[in-house]
Amino acid sequence: MQPVEGNAHLNQDEAAWDGTALIGDTDSDKTDRIEFPQQPNHGDDAGAVGQDWQWISERLAHLFSTGVTDNDPRTQEVIHEHYRWICHFWVPDRDSYIRLGQMYVNQPKFRKRIERKKPAGLATYLRDAMTAYAWSFLN
Template identity: 40%
Template sequence: MAWSIAQVARMSKVTSRTLRHYDAIGLLEPAWVGGNGHRYYEREQLLRLQQILLLRDLGLGLDTVAEVLDGRHRAVDVLRNHRRWLRAEQERLARLADTVTRTIREMEGGEHNMKMEELFDGFDADQQARYEAELVERLGEGVQEHIDEGKRRMRGWTRADADTFMAEWHAVAEAYGALFDAGVAPDAPEAQEVTDRHYRWICLGWTPNRESYTGLGRLYVDAPDFKVQFDARAEGLAEWVRDAIAAYAEARLS
């Protein structure tokens, strides 16, 4: 017995777009494709999809899921490593939650002895350093001056400035997700309008040129910490944003 992609989407609560993305990256190919181009799945593919969803629920990235299912890594070894990461992240988030609690008390007037360095307890400086190093490695030493420029601009920010900055990022990301869900092409005018908003948001911190902005788009796909944020919204969104940024950079930047 075979099920169409629409039927599988309804059964599994996975969108047809996600199933097509899984096919495109070789993670879950259909049993066969009809003459009309529609994908059809049989029991073997449904069992593999179940395993994919179980591993994704555990927080594993698609590359790791593929390696586990294809036998390149033992599932138990991958899960042990992931458990170590989760525990470290749990500790970091606990510190971050405590920082937020103390900040709320400070802002409400209930606590006035909070040290300035405590404002940033729980933020991952090593992670930020990795992002910076990856940008420099990808784009050359010239991008370091952009990074330094961003640090200088942000040094004088208040907490309200930082909150506004992050709120705009979430708004842009949500706008990207809505366009992706609607099937809008990355180079369509609507997508480029949101990308212009994204570029202007980036310029609050630093001003990328064509090369560095394109590199940032690639980083959204290649850096797991970024990609997982987009994948949490929709599978394939990171690649879509990368392509939207590349189209914008090619058309508008030098």
């Protein structure tokens, strides 16, 4: 098992297996200077899927920590990438995507993984953004 770039505490296999984890670290001293590259398209490669989570995680943490609302178009763009990421594993409809967001908050294991080295409250932000996305774009 190889560590995921930028996070020595989580390996690629674990990141790919645990579809609820948001991985990667956000340095709070540098948050206002994060420049986000385009998300790479790696197909279904397990390690690359974990790297995609890194990209999504960093963007969400930045948006959350800078006060961007969960229904802001910038947040919804990242949530769209989250939805696409989930589709590597299964294709949720509106209700199941909303339930997934609720699970991220209500299950301690998932909340802990989402907020690992990230701002407290990120799981709730993610859930609320997922709910807004589901109501706007899913059936």
